Amino acid sequence: MELYGYWRSSASYRARIALNFKELDYNYLPVHLLKDGGQQHQQAYRQLNPNGLVPTLVDGQVILHQSVAIIEYLEDKYPQPSLLPGDAKQRGAIRALALDLSSELQPLINLRVQQYLKQQLEVTDAQKQAWLDHWFAESFKAFEKNLEEVGGTYCVGDEFSLADVCLVPQVASAQRFGIDLTPYPVLMGIYERLEDLPYVRAAHPSKQPDAES
Ligand SMILES: N[C@@H](CCC(=O)N[C@@H](CS)C(=O)NCC(=O)O)C(=O)O
Numbered sequence: 001m002e003l004y005g006y007w008r009s010s011a012s013y014r015a016r017i018a019l020n021f022k023e024l025d026y027n028y029l030p031v032h033l034l035k036d037g038g039q040q041h042q043q044a045y046r047q048l049n050p051n052g053l054v055p056t057l058v059d060g061q062v063i064l065h066q067s068v069a070i071i072e073y074l075e076d077k078y079p080q081p082s083l084l085p086g087d088a089k090q091r092g093a094i095r096a097l098a099l100d101l102s103s104e105l106q107p108l109i110n111l112r113v114q115q116y117l118k119q120q121l122e123v124t125d126a127q128k129q130a131w132l133d134h135w136f137a138e139s140f141k142a143f144e145k146n147l148e149e150v151g152g153t154y155c156v157g158d159e160f161s162l163a164d165v166c167l168v169p170q171v172a173s174a175q176r177f178g179i180d181l182t183p184y185p186v187l188m189g190i191y192e193r194l195e196d197l198p199y200v201r202a203a204h205p206s207k208q209p210d211a212e213s
Helices: 011-023 043-048 067-075 086-110 111-118 125-150 161-175 185-195
Strands: 004-005 027-030 056-059 062-065
Touching: 004 011, 004 067, 011 067, 011 086, 011 111, 011 161, 056 067, 062 067, 062 086, 067 086, 086 111, 086 125, 086 161, 111 125, 125 161, 125 185
Parallel strands: 004 027
Antiparallel strands: 004 056, 056 062
């Protein structure tokens, strides 16, 4: 299997955690999101992923974009260990939390959105920061509340799941963008436990071959 990704991309980070959790071997192929005007926009990459976003998974004849679709594909093909453990209720909660981060929050803070704000709408750095602060707070406030209901050792109960796979990279992004995380003690307690897991540690951006200092 090949995973096209970028060290600092949160969606690539999700796919790496899932691959590591399932102990699957893969070749990591870096796509630099900032070099050469963004390698994600180059023709060769767009053949694989017309959206011009990372990650993309190639597994033989299968070419997949969207990190959550990639993870569900891996889950179908390699069901154990499971990233969707438990009964229908638990799996529903896992998917809902995963979507809160991957479909609601992350698209609002993605590189191309930030570039559009700066380059087309000419917002100041302070206005861009206000945008990030606002959308992280909206998302994490609700996430914290949801964790009070369904959280345990991890996001949903005591088993590692797809919700955790999505949380780790979003907290890493928040830290990178200087978001105040003190209002979210439950979320951060879970994050600190997740950070210590070997399959999460190995997926960290700093551990990737394309990592920059
Ligand atoms: N929903 C997509 C999001 C993919 C995405 O937004 N990737 C970002 C990096 S985290 C990207 O490639 N950005 C490049 C750009 O904005 O030009 C997924 O989960 O795969």
